[in-house]
Amino acid sequence: MANRTAAPTSDISADIDLERIYRDMVRCRAFEETFLETLKEGYVNVGWHPCVGEEGLCAIYSQLRDGDYCGYTHRIFYPWLCRGIDPASLFAEACGRIGGTAKGKGGTHVADMSKGIIGRSGMQGGHFPLFVGTAMASQLRGDDSVSVVTAGEGCSTIGLLHEAANHAAVWKLPVIFVCDNNQYMQCVGTDLIWAQPDVSRLALAYDMPSVIVPGDDVVAVASAAREAIDRARQGGGPTFIEVKMIRWGPHYLNEPDGLSYRDYDRIEVARKEADPITNLGAHLLEVGNLTQDELDSTYDQAREEMQAAVVTALASPAPDVSEAYTDIFAGWDV
Amino acid sequence: MTEERKLSYKQAVIEAIGQEMDRDETVFMMGQTVTEWDDHFNPGISGLVHKFGVTRIRPTALVEHLEAGAGVGAALAGMRPIVDLFSAAFGSVAYDEIFAKAGLWTYEHGGNGGMSVPIVFRMPYTSYGTSGAEHCRSPLAQYMHGIGLAIAVPTTPADAKGLMTAAIRADFPVAFFEPGPLAQVVGPVPAGEYILPFGSARIAREGSDCTVVAVGYQVALALEAAAELERDGIEIEVIDPRTLVPLDIEAITRSVLKTGHLVEVDEDFARCGIGAEVAFQVQERVFGALQAPVVRVAPRYPSPSSPVLNREVMPTAEKIADAVRNVINYRPQALLVES
Numbered sequence: 267m268a269n270r271t272a273a274p275t276s277d278i279s280a281d282i283d284l285e286r287i288y289r290d291m292v293r294c295r296a297f298e299e300t301f302l303e304t305l306k307e308g309y310v311n312v313g314w315h316p317c318v319g320e321e322g323l324c325a326i327y328s329q330l331r332d333g334d335y336c337g338y339t340h341r342i343f344y345p346w347l348c349r350g351i352d353p354a355s356l357f358a359e360a361c362g363r364i365g366g367t368a369k370g371k372g373g374t375h376v377a378d379m380s381k382g383i384i385g386r387s388g389m390q391g392g393h394f395p396l397f398v399g400t401a402m403a404s405q406l407r408g409d410d411s412v413s414v415v416t417a418g419e420g421c422s423t424i425g426l427l428h429e430a431a432n433h434a435a436v437w438k439l440p441v442i443f444v445c446d447n448n449q450y451m452q453c454v455g456t457d458l459i460w461a462q463p464d465v466s467r468l469a470l471a472y473d474m475p476s477v478i479v480p481g482d483d484v485v486a487v488a489s490a491a492r493e494a495i496d497r498a499r500q501g502g503g504p505t506f507i508e509v510k511m512i513r514w515g516p517h518y519l520n521e522p523d524g525l526s527y528r529d530y531d532r533i534e535v536a537r538k539e540a541d542p543i544t545n546l547g548a549h550l551l552e553v554g555n556l557t558q559d560e561l562d563s564t565y566d567q568a569r570e571e572m573q574a575a576v577v578t579a580l581a582s583p584a585p586d587v588s589e590a591y592t593d594i595f596a597g598w599d600v
Numbered sequence: 601m602t603e604e605r606k607l608s609y610k611q612a613v614i615e616a617i618g619q620e621m622d623r624d625e626t627v628f629m630m631g632q633t634v635t636e637w638d639d640h641f642n643p644g645i646s647g648l649v650h651k652f653g654v655t656r657i658r659p660t661a662l663v664e665h666l667e668a669g670a671g672v673g674a675a676l677a678g679m680r681p682i683v684d685l686f687s688a689a690f691g692s693v694a695y696d697e698i699f700a701k702a703g704l705w706t707y708e709h710g711g712n713g714g715m716s717v718p719i720v721f722r723m724p725y726t727s728y729g730t731s732g733a734e735h736c737r738s739p740l741a742q743y744m745h746g747i748g749l750a751i752a753v754p755t756t757p758a759d760a761k762g763l764m765t766a767a768i769r770a771d772f773p774v775a776f777f778e779p780g781p782l783a784q785v786v787g788p789v790p791a792g793e794y795i796l797p798f799g800s801a802r803i804a805r806e807g808s809d810c811t812v813v814a815v816g817y818q819v820a821l822a823l824e825a826a827a828e829l830e831r832d833g834i835e836i837e838v839i840d841p842r843t844l845v846p847l848d849i850e851a852i853t854r855s856v857l858k859t860g861h862l863v864e865v866d867e868d869f870a871r872c873g874i875g876a877e878v879a880f881q882v883q884e885r886v887f888g889a890l891q892a893p894v895v896r897v898a899p900r901y902p903s904p905s906s907p908v909l910n911r912e913v914m915p916t917a918e919k920i921a922d923a924v925r926n927v928i929n930y931r932p933q934a935l936l937v938e939s
Contacts, residue, residue: 368711369710371708371709377715379676385676385709395672395697399672399676400676401673406626429661432661433663433666594703594748
């Protein structure tokens with residue numbers, strides 16, 4: 267089984283809803299923009315790891331359905347919106363309000379059990395075992411739900427991925443490993459921490475199908491995801507999808523400008539030529555699915571949606587202090 | 601006890617697991633040794649493998665992180681996993697998965713959608729072996745320190761069955777500690793469904809002179825010490841907490857109010873240990889009842905392999921008896937200076 271690059275974009279399955287994916291990508295970008303504005307205004311309590319430019323990953327999450335399980339990371343928040351969590355509850359959580367998904371206890375640790383978003387591990391790599399577990403639950407129940415676990419290439423160095431990938435393959439679990447390979451682990455270039463450039467080569471060791479797709483070729487990402495999801499639903503076991511792009515932004519918001527670990531020329535080219543939203547928009551124009559007006563109004567509507575969500579979130583009060591003592595088993599004495 | 605049928609400690613644990621798997625199809629067990637060839641450590645497990653198959657009695661590779669973390673994921677997705685870590689020492693490899701994923705997850709995510717992590721971590725342990733300091737450690741206090749886990753340490757076969765049943769049905773994570781030296785101990789065990797609620801201590805022996813809170817195997821040692829002390833006319837009350845979280849502090853303080861003296865004994869390290877917590881909670885509640893400082897009998901050094909050295913470090917019946925005598929004969933230092 268060879269590691270391979272994506273199928274040509276013309277092979278796109280007719281039942282992939284590219285317009286839905288486009289809408290979700292734009293909503294994610296609008297969310298991040300609105301989030302950063304709200305943070306600047308002083309309402310948001312939590313930090314943020316920018317991911318603008320990596321929205322091509324939405325093509326995976328937007329194809330999941332109710333009953334599926336989906337992880338996200340400190341950076342790749344897209345499953346929140348692609349799986350249908352109310353953005354007002356997300357802003358409320360980030361602002362420490364009772365209307366948040368975790369009633370203000372989680373910050374960016376968001377869960378929505380009704381959407382299969384079971385939460386986020388604060389330890390990098392902690393997600394891998396969790397989603398092997400959700401996939402085990404699907405298999406034990408005998409239903410056809412699937413699990414998707416995402417991690418950056420930086421966090422894919424951890425041994426937990428080896429443990430999880432091996433058992434996913436041994437047990438033929440319905441789980442899809444998504445590697446968001448954005449070339450930078452925190453403030454370190456991937457070439458300094460990986461012995462070779464393709465994380466998905468790991469999959470070969472487990473006899474697991476794998477594919478590498480460019481993150482700005484959304485149609486390719488969508489096709490790879492569809493194949494993996496179908497395989498998992500049909501009992502064919504796990505798949506490893508490596509999505510390659512370059513991180514446009516810093517690791518964290520207050521990162522000093524101009525750190526030399528970043529390749530600013532490459533980033534500039536990526537911003538101009540490898541914006542997944544621009545590229546998918548161009549494709550949808552070309553095939554005649556959407557007009558330029560429709561593309562523009564998608565963004566305007568998304569911004570309006572997110573700004574309205576902030577208003578709703580800020581109308582939610584802070585939690586009562588009694589909330590500090592709920593939602594955990596504490597025994598009789600703590 | 602409704603019947604005088606007898607089982608070993610481990611048979612009782614496996615019986616509870618089998619009965620719960622029968623009753624609830626979301627219950628499954630995984631671990632490195634849970635196979636049909638594991639009757640030596642888990643007598644009766646081959647029967648479970650034949651009955652439920654390798655998907656529900658599922659052997660894993662050497663993957664403690666994966667076992668514990670996947671268990672939590674499965675629990676969040678509606679299952680009731682039992683993760684057999686084979687040894688509490690091996691469990692330490694997966695500390696983050698147990699402490700943070702199982703213990704903290706519901707809090708961190710605000711209990712979204714009524715989420716719960718109904719998982720049982722089997723943690724056989726002993727510090728009395730010859731395998732060296734890493735294998736032979738008893739990290740009970742490590743888990744007691746974390747918030748979010750219940751901790752069971754049954755000492756009789758019946759309690760093992762009752763607490764395992766309660767642990768599997770609980771909607772919170774449970775670290776289930778099984779003292780190694782008690783594995784072969786035989787005792788009466790109810791044949792049918794048997795549930796022992798968490799947070800209820802057992803008075804293993806009544807006495808009026810000194811309360812001895814003993815954890816796990818140390819209950820047996822404390823009872824040995826009691827027989828020796830009885831010859832000297834000293835009657836100790838031995839309390840087996842059965843669960844450390846929740847801790848039946850009421851039962852302990854009731855006893856201290858009666859005896860005025862307290863000795864705590866366990867095989868985890870003394871520093872920041874179970875005894876420190878028990879003593880603190882007792883002085884908080886019944887400070888005036890204590891006629892002497894609380895004494896801990898617990899190791900201050902790692903477990904050495906040589907039996908001679910091991911006896912030197914670990915609690916023994918003699919050390920417990922000595923501690924009791926010291927506590928009972930305690931005189932305030934000021935008086936000693938005057939005399």
